[in-house]
Each structure stands twice: as structure tokens, then as C-alpha cells.
Amino acid sequence: MKPSTAHPSAHIEHWDVVIAGAGPGGLACARALTEQHPGRRVLLLEAGRTYDRHPCPVDKGFACTGCAGICNVVSGFGGSMHYGDGAKLSLLPSGRRLIDHFGATTAQNLCSTAYAWLTEPLATAPELLGQNLTDRAIDAFDANALAIREYPVAVLGESDLGRVIKDFHNRLATAVTVRHTTELAAAEPNGTGLLLTVRSGRTLQRLSADHLVLATGRRGVTSTTALLHSLGVTTDLPDISLGVRFEMAAPLLAPIGEEHPDLKITQTDGARKVKTFCFCGGPNGGRL
Ligand SMILES: Cc1cc2nc3c(=O)[nH]c(=O)nc-3n(C[C@H](O)[C@H](O)[C@H](O)COP(=O)(O)OP(=O)(O)OC[C@H]3O[C@@H](n4cnc5c(N)ncnc54)[C@H](O)[C@@H]3O)c2cc1C
Known part of the structure; x- marks a missing residue:
């Protein structure tokens, strides 16, 4: 089945800054932005589930089920939020x-x-x-x-780390819009900003943004590099x-x-x- 796209004439949401990835990098970026530039319209996209929904069947001795394409180990605050060693x-x-x-x-x-x-x-x-x-x-x-x-x-420990992540989200709640299970799928230049394609399940949505921050961690290494190259940005090979x-x-x-x-x-x-x-x-x- 092909993913559905929002109606072409639908109003395109505009954001001052879109951040892709709500790991420690993306959350810290959102916090710094809201503290240093209050009033900016900031959208934080996270491909993974919310931080309090990170079960893994493998931890309980079961086989990996794929979790509907969203691996709870590599998405959502990286691996450190998932494993029991805090x-x-x-x-x-x-x-x-x-x-x-x-x-x-x-x-x-x-x-x-x-x-x-x-x-x-x-x-x-x-x-x-x-x-x-x-x-x-x-x-x-x-x-x-x-x-x-x-x-x-x-x-x-796990509970302290959970408290820290919850606190991050609570601080951002009024200043930033956070969308989970929603990933940045593509970006293209649009005047002085960018036109973004965002995927949530089978639904694609177009957004525009003045700035895009890629904080996609290891889950996004390949796609982020491909996206940067498609935008004409040269990158150094990672160490x-x-x-x-x-x-x-x-x-x-x-x-x-x-x-x-x-x-x-x-x-x-x-x-x-x-x-x-x-x-x-x-x-x-x-x-x-
Ligand atoms: C098992 C394990 C244990 C670790 N233990 C520690 C530790 O004890 N101490 C420590 O300091 N570090 C630890 N780390 C490392 C730490 O987890 C990473 O350094 C840190 O998470 C990196 O932060 P980040 O924000 O750059 O990326 P991540 O935490 O990986 O966050 C990136 C986020 O971007 C999301 N994403 C990816 N692509 C997209 C997209 N296209 N659109 C929207 N969202 C997207 C991902 O779902 C993810 O949530 C550990 C890592 C692992 C795997």
C-alpha cells in the first residue's frame, strides 16, 4: 500500500526551527534554543516512541519482533535509555x-x-x-x-535517567511541539528555508522551516548523510x-x-x- 500524502492544497505548517531526533542531542538543542531565543516556533520530531514506552522483547528472553519498524533500542534517547545499566x-x-x-x-x-x-x-x-x-x-x-x-x-540508574528525560520533556512542554513516531523523511531547499517531508505511519506531511537541525544519532547516520549530500552539503567522513x-x-x-x-x-x-x-x-x- 502506498503511503498517503496530505492534500496538495492543504495549508503547509511553518516552523522557525525543526529538530529531527529527541535523543540527548536534540533535547539539549531544543532547550538551548528556547532559553536563548524564547518565542521561536520549534518542532521536535522523534521517530521512536515516547520515552516511557521502550520495552524490548529480547530483554525478557523472547525473540526480536521488529516492533513495527521502530526499534526501541536504537530510537528514542539512544541505547542508554534502554538498557538496564542506566x-x-x-x-x-x-x-x-x-x-x-x-x-x-x-x-x-x-x-x-x-x-x-x-x-x-x-x-x-x-x-x-x-x-x-x-x-x-x-x-x-x-x-x-x-x-x-x-x-x-x-x-x-534507570529510574534516575527516566526522571531526567521526563524533566527535559516537561521543561520543553510549553515552548516546543514534540511529535513522536514521526520522522523526517526528506528535505529540499525552499527559498531561504527548507520544505520538509515528514512521515508518521503511512501518512506523509509537508512542512516548511527556516532552520533544520539533524540530531538523528546512530539510527540516522546513513539517511542523514544522504540527506545532507542531496542538499549539496559536503561532509567529512566520521571518525x-x-x-x-x-x-x-x-x-x-x-x-x-x-x-x-x-x-x-x-x-x-x-x-x-x-x-x-x-x-x-x-x-x-x-x-x-
Ligand atoms: C547500550 C548503550 C549504552 C550507552 N551508555 C551510555 C552511558 O552510560 N553514558 C553515555 O554518556 N552514553 C552512553 N551511550 C551513548 C549514548 O546513548 C549516545 O552517545 C547518545 O544517545 C547520543 O545522543 P544523540 O542525541 O546524538 O543520539 P540518539 O540518542 O541516538 O538520538 C537520536 C534520535 O534521533 C531519532 N531519529 C533518527 N532518525 C530520525 C529521523 N529521520 N526523524 C526523526 N527522528 C529520528 C532516533 O530515534 C533517536 O531517538 C550508550 C549507548 C548505547 C547503545
């Missing part, structure tokens, strides 16, 4: 990419703002862990030419970061979690960094 928030830009792209000062400022926004809805400020590694642990890894990184991390996940039983990870909730171990070959290993070893470590 989220770890670092006070420092932990990856080198943020620093490479923005410079150390801006990267640190962005990280501090994100940390503040993600922790202020909590009743008590979370404890910062991972700053007092024992000599025993440092020496044990050092014996194998592996270096442990000491950096502060806060651990948010590829290959992650391999080894799973081990929680009792084995527990001692590592006592040292650091998100331990990063770097293997070096002289001055050259060869690999970084991450161990999520907190109380829920190894649960997957």
Missing part, C-alpha cells in the same frame, strides 16, 4: 573526538553544561566515582603494560570507532566496578595508543 555521566570529555572537533576549552564547557542539565532534576547530586583507584589495581594493569584512566563519573562488546558474569566484573564504574584501560605501544578497553563494572555490570 547511564554513566563523565565530567570530562572522555573521547578524543569532542576535543578534536571543538578544542579542549569548548569541549570541557559543553561537557560541564551537559552534566549540569542531566543531573539538576535529581533530588540529590550524584556521587562522583572513579577518582581514587587503588595502587593494587594500577599496579596489576601496569604489569601488563596497560594504563588505567582515573576520571570522575556519576552513575544514574570510525569500532567497539567490540565482551560479556562476562556480574561477579567477575564486580571487583572492577569497585575501582571504577566505567573503567577505561589503554594499551600503548611506546607513545602510540593501540586500544582502549572499557569495563562497565558497576552493580549491574555484566547483566546483559
Whole structure:
């Protein structure tokens, strides 16, 4: 069956800014916009379901059912909202990419703002862990030419993370229109702005916008790149970061979690960094 399109003569909604993607990037962008430019008409589109509807049959031991084309693992606040290990928030830009792209000062400022926004809805400020590694642990890894990184991390459980996301949405409720299970399907230049095609189920709708923000995360990597190219925007190849996940039983990870909730171990070959290993070893470590 072909998707239906709104009647051609139907009134086309106009928005000052349309943001595609309501993960942490899109929500933070919406918040910054409404604080810095109150009164702008902002539409936030999210392909996934609402944040409180993220079940996954695989978690309960059942087979993947496809969830009607909307995977709850990769849509809606990325994977961190889905899995039971909650989220770890670092006070420092932990990856080198943020620093490479923005410079150390801006990267640190962005990280501090994100940390503040993600922790202020909590009743008590979370404890910062991972700053007092024992000599025993440092020496044990050092014996194998592996270096442990000491950096502060806060651990948010599932309910705290849910509270944070709910708070984000509540703050935006009066200033931003949010549409879930609605995705940006296409965009084309339209005078000084853009004409957008938005899909919700089988229905296509046309919108116009002065500005478009693409905050589509990993679910949107391919389609976003294709869309940018169709608009004549050149893009740099992303820095590829290959992650391999080894799973081990929680009792084995527990001692590592006592040292650091998100331990990063770097293997070096002289001055050259060869690999970084991450161990999520907190109380829920190894649960997957
Ligand atoms: C298992 C797992 C655990 C993680 N744990 C942590 C952690 O502990 N700490 C941490 O800091 N990070 C963690 N991360 C990484 C974190 O989830 C991502 O860095 C973060 O979600 C990226 O934010 P984002 O807004 O860029 O993208 P996303 O969170 O991926 O959000 C993008 C959103 O855009 C939507 N979208 C995509 N295409 C469209 C479209 N065309 N139209 C409308 N909407 C669209 C998607 O549905 C999605 O909701 C984890 C990731 C995974 C997978």
C-alpha cells in the first residue's frame, strides 16, 4: 500500500526551527534554543516512541519482533535509555573526538553544561566515582603494560535517567511541539528555508522551516548523510570507532566496578595508543 500524502492544497505548517531526533542531542538543542531565543516556533520530531514506552522483547528472553519498524533500542534517547545499566555521566570529555572537533576549552564547557542539565532534576547530586583507584589495581594493569584512566563519573540508574528525560520533556512542554513516531523523511531547499517531508505511519506531511537541525544519532547516520549530500552539503567522513562488546558474569566484573564504574584501560605501544578497553563494572555490570 502506498503511503498517503496530505492534500496538495492543504495549508503547509511553518516552523522557525525543526529538530529531527529527541535523543540527548536534540533535547539539549531544543532547550538551548528556547532559553536563548524564547518565542521561536520549534518542532521536535522523534521517530521512536515516547520515552516511557521502550520495552524490548529480547530483554525478557523472547525473540526480536521488529516492533513495527521502530526499534526501541536504537530510537528514542539512544541505547542508554534502554538498557538496564542506566547511564554513566563523565565530567570530562572522555573521547578524543569532542576535543578534536571543538578544542579542549569548548569541549570541557559543553561537557560541564551537559552534566549540569542531566543531573539538576535529581533530588540529590550524584556521587562522583572513579577518582581514587587503588595502587593494587594500577599496579596489576601496569604489569601488563596497560594504563588505567582515573576520571570522575556519576552513575544514574534507570529510574534516575527516566526522571531526567521526563524533566527535559516537561521543561520543553510549553515552548516546543514534540511529535513522536514521526520522522523526517526528506528535505529540499525552499527559498531561504527548507520544505520538509515528514512521515508518521503511512501518512506523509509537508512542512516548511527556516532552520533544520539533524540530531538523528546512530539510527540516522546513513539517511542523514544522504540527506545532507542531496542538499549539496559536503561532509567529512566520521571518525570510525569500532567497539567490540565482551560479556562476562556480574561477579567477575564486580571487583572492577569497585575501582571504577566505567573503567577505561589503554594499551600503548611506546607513545602510540593501540586500544582502549572499557569495563562497565558497576552493580549491574555484566547483566546483559
Ligand atoms: C547500550 C548503550 C549504552 C550507552 N551508555 C551510555 C552511558 O552510560 N553514558 C553515555 O554518556 N552514553 C552512553 N551511550 C551513548 C549514548 O546513548 C549516545 O552517545 C547518545 O544517545 C547520543 O545522543 P544523540 O542525541 O546524538 O543520539 P540518539 O540518542 O541516538 O538520538 C537520536 C534520535 O534521533 C531519532 N531519529 C533518527 N532518525 C530520525 C529521523 N529521520 N526523524 C526523526 N527522528 C529520528 C532516533 O530515534 C533517536 O531517538 C550508550 C549507548 C548505547 C547503545
